[in-house]
Amino acid sequence: MTSVVQGRTVTLVARMRAYPDGPLVDVTGLTITITPIAGGAAVVGPTSVGITHPGTGTYGYPWATPDALPKGDYLAAWAGTYLGDPVTADEVVTVLARPAAGAYASVDDLEDWLGSTPANAALLLVRASRDVNRALLCAVYEVDDDGLPTSDAYLEALRMATLEQVAGNLGAGNTSGLGRTSGGFTLGRLSVQRATGGSDAASPVKIGALWEQAWNVLQQAGLTGDGPSEPGYC
Structure with missing residues (x-):
């Protein structure tokens, strides 16, 4: 599980494979959507803006969380296609409350x-x-x-x-x-x-x-x- 403090940036990473445990493959039309697990509208996307491609089948997205983003768990869901078939990946991101100035915890x-x-x-x-x-x-x-x-x-x-x-x-x-x-x-x-x-x-x-x-x-x-x-x- 990935965590990030309110107001900080976390780089989310997805590794896309042709099939489970298969080789990494480049996909087309890749987007990312970030949604509160507790329910509600997406806070990011779906969007392809900002997605990086550092290597074959590997993608990153720097999520700059707003200071006022409610703390809690969010689902970061990736979706693209490979040879016409849908390819997806997801992870849970926990947003932690921002500490007061001078403190490491809130x-x-x-x-x-x-x-x-x-x-x-x-x-x-x-x-x-x-x-x-x-x-x-x-x-x-x-x-x-x-x-x-x-x-x-x-x-x-x-x-x-x-x-x-x-x-x-x-x-x-x-x-x-x-x-x-x-x-x-x-x-x-x-x-x-x-x-x-x-x-x-x-x-x-x-x-x-x-x-x-x-x-x-x-x-x-x-x-x-x-x-x-x-x-x-x-």
Whole structure:
């Protein structure tokens, strides 16, 4: 499944085949139509304008989503012909709510994740995003004009790490998004801390400024530790 944040552009890709699992083939009269799965009129097309053709049987469409496009799932459906026979392809695209300035996740994201909206949710998300940024100081990845990763996988990792950071803060009783827990130890350049109160087995763990679950999300995406960089960069 493909996802895109409101107001951003995602390139949709279709690979057209003569028959299922057959060779890629060029088609004629290719169009794309994007429709809300929940129902309603198409938000794109059917249109052939903007469709690219980078290789045999492979087509792309850069969908610049409007800022006000309702969040939710959309069906991107491709239709063309090959030797007079119809050829189709489709995929589901999830449009995510646009985060507030300075945050990697939106209030809507947080409500979906927690099942409720905490007080000062937007502020918590901005502060959690700053914590996430501290863990990215040695990560190397391409960014767009807004300073966000061009990789959908990295963008999703930052979003999920931010949500986990807010959840960790709230779970520890930190409703402001500020401060650290006391105690812990240092491992190389990482500071590992335990929350006060409760047994050691049940106490949540912090790695640097991040709660363990938020750190795990970034680690699994390859965004922690020392990545390749210019000498003296980190």
